[in-house]
Amino acid sequence: MPVYRYPMPKGSEITPEKVFLNRRQFMAGATVLAAGASLPSTGYAQSIDDYEALNVAIKDSPYSTKDPANPFEDITTYNNFYEFGTGKGDPAANAGALTTEPWSIKVGGLVNNPSTIDINDILNSPELEERIYRLRCVEAWSMVIPWVGIPLANVLKKYDYQGDAKYVSFETLVRPEEMIGQRSAFGLDWPYVEGLRLDEAMHPLTILAVGVYGKQMPNQNGAPIRLVVPWKYGFKSIKSIVGINFVAQQPPTTWNLQAPSEYGFYSNVNPGVDHPRWSQKSEKIIGSGIFGSRRQTEQFNGYKEEVASLYEGMDLVKNY
Numbered sequence: 001m002p003v004y005r006y007p008m009p010k011g012s013e014i015t016p017e018k019v020f021l022n023r024r025q026f027m028a029g030a031t032v033l034a035a036g037a038s039l040p041s042t043g044y045a046q047s048i049d050d051y052e053a054l055n056v057a058i059k060d061s062p063y064s065t066k067d068p069a070n071p072f073e074d075i076t077t078y079n080n081f082y083e084f085g086t087g088k089g090d091p092a093a094n095a096g097a098l099t100t101e102p103w104s105i106k107v108g109g110l111v112n113n114p115s116t117i118d119i120n121d122i123l124n125s126p127e128l129e130e131r132i133y134r135l136r137c138v139e140a141w142s143m144v145i146p147w148v149g150i151p152l153a154n155v156l157k158k159y160d161y162q163g164d165a166k167y168v169s170f171e172t173l174v175r176p177e178e179m180i181g182q183r184s185a186f187g188l189d190w191p192y193v194e195g196l197r198l199d200e201a202m203h204p205l206t207i208l209a210v211g212v213y214g215k216q217m218p219n220q221n222g223a224p225i226r227l228v229v230p231w232k233y234g235f236k237s238i239k240s241i242v243g244i245n246f247v248a249q250q251p252p253t254t255w256n257l258q259a260p261s262e263y264g265f266y267s268n269v270n271p272g273v274d275h276p277r278w279s280q281k282s283e284k285i286i287g288s289g290i291f292g293s294r295r296q297t298e299q300f301n302g303y304k305e306e307v308a309s310l311y312e313g314m315d316l317v318k319n320y
């Protein structure tokens with residue numbers, strides 16, 4: 001049993017159903033809340049109209065799933081973003097404190113032309129596409145989200161990376177003044193870091209997302225720019241990125257450092273490999289009512305045809 005640096009949720013606690021229900025009652029305009037329900041002071045009452053629209057034409061992507069997307073309210077109130085707390089409602093309550101302007105991403109490592117990308121160049125890019133991807137969390141829930149973004153490859157291809165660059169590493173902002181979770185003595189090591197193999201990073205399904213439903217990325221979803229890797233568990237889709245580096249060795253990743261027996265480097269969605277504390281065979285569809293519908297989890301989150309070839313010859317039980 002690994003030693004955790006903060007209390008890990010028990011399997012039975014991974015979907016804080018009560019909190020979620022109270023939130024939905026609140027949003028439906030219910031005036032009487034269940035006794036003892038503690039709602040965050042901000043965030044939950046916001047509607048899609050409170051968010052700024054992206055101001056460029058957004059193309060529809062052929063990569064989208066045909067499944068119906070979750071409402072904006074689900075997407076912006078049930079989040080994982082430990083920089084703002086460990087509860088699903090914490091990011092909506094606390095991420096309003098984050099200032100996202102100005103914002104830039106430093107790209108470096110094994111490249112001959114390192115540079116700093118101004119986020120506005122991506123926000124105003126004619127390459128922006130809407131892609132409806134399922135975000136599948138390792139906690140066995142999922143949501144379908146209309147992300148707006150550009151293929152990460154479009155950005156990476158501008159860099160003259162060196163021959164020994166085999167991986168790409170990513171890192172999130174560290175700003176404890178605005179990120180309440182980073183002020184806690186118990187928690188993850190900051191910055192939150194992630195990584196992909198170079199071919200995964202270059203895969204056309206991998207995007208840098210800057211919005212949701214045609215709006216600029218809500219803070220709780222990783223404003224102003226976050227990764228979305230649809231065939232991997234949600235934690236690979238790192239938020240509020242400030243650094244990207246081309247590297248030679250497999251880079252460290254936050255959840256693998258935290259609990260190596262539970263979270264591997266690859267973290268491909270795989271119903272055949274259980275999490276040590278629960279099954280990964282099915283997932284709860286967030287927003288699907290009191291009892292919640294479940295669906296069978298698909299290999300590579302439904303993108304088997306597109307990505308299976310990346311892992312040919314690899315043992316996906318060992319490389320989880």
Ligand SMILES: Nc1nc2c(c(=O)[nH]1)N[C@H]1C(S)=C(S)[C@@H](COP(=O)(O)O)O[C@H]1N2
Nearest residue numbers: 079080081082172192221234235237238239
């Ligand atoms: N920087 C950072 N990125 C992060 C996380 C986090 O805690 N910090 N949580 C991850 C996890 S576990 C999930 S499931 C997704 C959730 O994305 P969403 O809140 O937009 O649905 O973000 C991922 N990216």
Ligand SMILES: [Mo]
Nearest residue numbers: 137138234235
């Ligand atoms: Mo997650």
